[in-house]
Amino acid sequence: MEVCRPLKTDDKLKHRPLNPYRFFRGMICLVVFLSTAFMLLAYLGPGAVLLRYLSIHYSRKATSFFFGLWLSMWPFLFEKVNGTKVVFSGDNVPRKERILIIVNHRTEVDWMYLWDLAMRKGCLGYIKYILKSSLMKLPVLGWGFHVLEFISVDRKWETDETILHQMLSTFKNPRDPLWLALFPEGTDFTEEKCEKSKKFAAEVGLPVLTNVLLPKTRGFCLCLETLRGSFDAVYDLTIAYKRQCPFFLDNVFGVDPSEVHIHIQRIPINNIPTSNAEAAAWLTNRFKVKDELLSDFKSQGQFPDQKPEEQLSTLQSLLNFTVIIALTTIFTYLTFSYKLCMVYVSLACLYLAYITHCKIFPMPLEILPFVKGKKDD
Structure with missing residues (x-):
C-alpha cells in the first residue's frame, strides 16, 4: 500500500477531464471523508480499543460495525458517484469464510477496490491489510489503520517477522471473521521495478514476469504457518484497469478509472502445500498465472469467466452515508458546544496518537472473573 500521488498532468489519457465541477466535488468529498473519519475516531475509537480489555471478539464486532459504515462510503463514491464500473470474473466468493487474499499491486489504490467486493459479501469491516509502517504516521488515517488492526511492517524481515507473528497470532479465534489481505510484491508496479525484478529472477532461475513483480x-x-488452522481458503485476486492505472486523487476527483476488473480464484486451504519451501514455490507459480492473465487482459480487454455480481444498493449506501453524517454532526455539535467534550476529543487524539505510535493493542484482563470465564478462544 503506497502513499497517494498527485494527479498526472497528461489529461489526454484520463477517462474524464478534470473540470471545475469535478474539482469542487472532489474537494467536498475530501472534507467529508476526513471530517467524518476524525469525529468517528475521536468519539468511538478509544472505546473500541479499551473494549479489548474485556473481550477482543466484541471489540472487533463493534469496530467492524461502526467503521464498516464509514468504509462503505468509498465503494459508494467509486461506483455511484464517479460511475466506475467494477467487473468481477472467476470464482464466486461465499459469505462467512475466513480467508487469506493475495493480490497483485498495480497502483496505490488497489487495496481500496477490495472494499467493493467485501461490501457485497457483508465483510467490509473485517478486512485487515499488511501495510508499510510509514502509513501509520499519517494523521487521523494512521489512527484509523491502527484501530482497524492493520498490520504495519518495516520491510526488514529481521524485525517484521516478530511483529507479524505477534499480530497474526491474535487472529486465531475462528469466531472472528477475517479477510487478511496481502500484497506479496511488497510495492506497487512500475516499469523500473519490473526490470529489476526480471533481472533478479533471471539470475536465480525463477520465472521472468512482465506484468507483475516477483x-x-x-x-x-508466515501467514499460512500462523493461521492455516483457521483459514477456509486462499483467494487469488488479480486486478487490472481499463486505459491507465488510477491514483488516489484520480478516484477522489472522479477522472479515473473507467473500469476496474477483478479476477478471483478460490483455492481451498488444504490444497496449499504445508512446507514453507513448497508454499513459496506455489506462490511464485500463482504470480506466473497472474502474469499470463494480465497479458490476456491487455489483448482482450477482460478476464475470462466474467460473471455478474449484485449491484451495490443505492438506498443502502445512502442510508449508511446518512448515519455517518448524522453521527458526525452530533459529535461536532457536542465538541464545540461543551468544554468537557472538547477536552475529551483532545485527550482522545493524544491517546490514539500514542497507541498508534507505540503499536499498543490491549489484551483482556484475566483478573476479571467474568472475563476469564468468557475469554476469547
Whole structure:
C-alpha cells in the first residue's frame, strides 16, 4: 500500500477531464471523508480499543460495525458517484469464510477496490491489510489503520517477522471473521521495478514476469504457518484497469478509472502445500498465472469467466452515508458546544496518537472473573 500521488498532468489519457465541477466535488468529498473519519475516531475509537480489555471478539464486532459504515462510503463514491464500473470474473466468493487474499499491486489504490467486493459479501469491516509502517504516521488515517488492526511492517524481515507473528497470532479465534489481505510484491508496479525484478529472477532461475513483480514469499508463508488452522481458503485476486492505472486523487476527483476488473480464484486451504519451501514455490507459480492473465487482459480487454455480481444498493449506501453524517454532526455539535467534550476529543487524539505510535493493542484482563470465564478462544 503506497502513499497517494498527485494527479498526472497528461489529461489526454484520463477517462474524464478534470473540470471545475469535478474539482469542487472532489474537494467536498475530501472534507467529508476526513471530517467524518476524525469525529468517528475521536468519539468511538478509544472505546473500541479499551473494549479489548474485556473481550477482543466484541471489540472487533463493534469496530467492524461502526467503521464498516464509514468504509462503505468509498465503494459508494467509486461506483455511484464517479460511475466506475467494477467487473468481477472467476470464482464466486461465499459469505462467512475466513480467508487469506493475495493480490497483485498495480497502483496505490488497489487495496481500496477490495472494499467493493467485501461490501457485497457483508465483510467490509473485517478486512485487515499488511501495510508499510510509514502509513501509520499519517494523521487521523494512521489512527484509523491502527484501530482497524492493520498490520504495519518495516520491510526488514529481521524485525517484521516478530511483529507479524505477534499480530497474526491474535487472529486465531475462528469466531472472528477475517479477510487478511496481502500484497506479496511488497510495492506497487512500475516499469523500473519490473526490470529489476526480471533481472533478479533471471539470475536465480525463477520465472521472468512482465506484468507483475516477483513475489516476496516469507510473509505469505508466515501467514499460512500462523493461521492455516483457521483459514477456509486462499483467494487469488488479480486486478487490472481499463486505459491507465488510477491514483488516489484520480478516484477522489472522479477522472479515473473507467473500469476496474477483478479476477478471483478460490483455492481451498488444504490444497496449499504445508512446507514453507513448497508454499513459496506455489506462490511464485500463482504470480506466473497472474502474469499470463494480465497479458490476456491487455489483448482482450477482460478476464475470462466474467460473471455478474449484485449491484451495490443505492438506498443502502445512502442510508449508511446518512448515519455517518448524522453521527458526525452530533459529535461536532457536542465538541464545540461543551468544554468537557472538547477536552475529551483532545485527550482522545493524544491517546490514539500514542497507541498508534507505540503499536499498543490491549489484551483482556484475566483478573476479571467474568472475563476469564468468557475469554476469547
